[in-house]
Amino acid sequence: MSVPGPLIGVFGGSDPDPKDYLAAEVVGREIARRGGIVVCGGLFGIMEAVCKGAREQQGLTVGILPSDSIQQANRFVTIPIATGMGVGRNILIVRTAQVCIAINGRYGTLSEIAYALQLGKPVVALHPWLRVPGIEFAQTPAEAVDKAFQYLR
Numbered sequence: 001m002s003v004p005g006p007l008i009g010v011f012g013g014s015d016p017d018p019k020d021y022l023a024a025e026v027v028g029r030e031i032a033r034r035g036g037i038v039v040c041g042g043l044f045g046i047m048e049a050v051c052k053g054a055r056e057q058q059g060l061t062v063g064i065l066p067s068d069s070i071q072q073a074n075r076f077v078t079i080p081i082a083t084g085m086g087v088g089r090n091i092l093i094v095r096t097a098q099v100c101i102a103i104n105g106r107y108g109t110l111s112e113i114a115y116a117l118q119l120g121k122p123v124v125a126l127h128p129w130l131r132v133p134g135i136e137f138a139q140t141p142a143e144a145v146d147k148a149f150q151y152l153r
Contacts, residue, residue, distance in 0.1 A: 004060065005035040006152050008145075009097025009121075011112040012046025013105040020104045020127055024049035025056075026141035027101060027126070032059020034149060039064065039097045041089065042073045042080055046103050051076035064093045091115050099151045101144050104129050122151040 008031050012024060028050035031038055038054045040047040042063020051061040055076045063077035068084035083089040087108060094100065094115040102113050104127045113132055116123045123135040126144040138144035 028053025
């Protein structure tokens with residue numbers, strides 16, 4: 001099966017500060033502008049911002065939801081996937097993504113980072129709240145997306 005673009009996982013918290021929310025919007029726009037597909041948890045905060053940015057560029061967004069209702073997805077999710085798995089859905093986000101970008105966050109984001117590293121998937125961090133060995137750091141949203149796409153070559 002052919003996918004219409006690279007699958008970029010984006011992780012982050014549901015209650016970000018304004019700086020991280022805006023950074024996530026830029027990340028989403030940059031992913032879509034380069035033909036990538038956003039894969040995220042589909043809810044609010046960073047997930048909403050990255051989907052909003054991608055949709056502004058007519059990009060495709062996939063929200064892998066913790067509940068069993070697609071109605072829980074933020075309004076910028078193109079394809080909602082209801083799992084009914086709660087936080088267990090984090091592994092599905094990581095398994096689906098080819099490369100991952102983490103934007104701040106807390107323990108849910110940390111679990112996604114850990115799954116990605118265990119599975120050998122690259123992780124780029126923007127504004128990390130915790131330094132985790134094995135991840136690459138970026139200073140700007142554009143740099144985070146640049147680094148993510150470099151892994152796809």
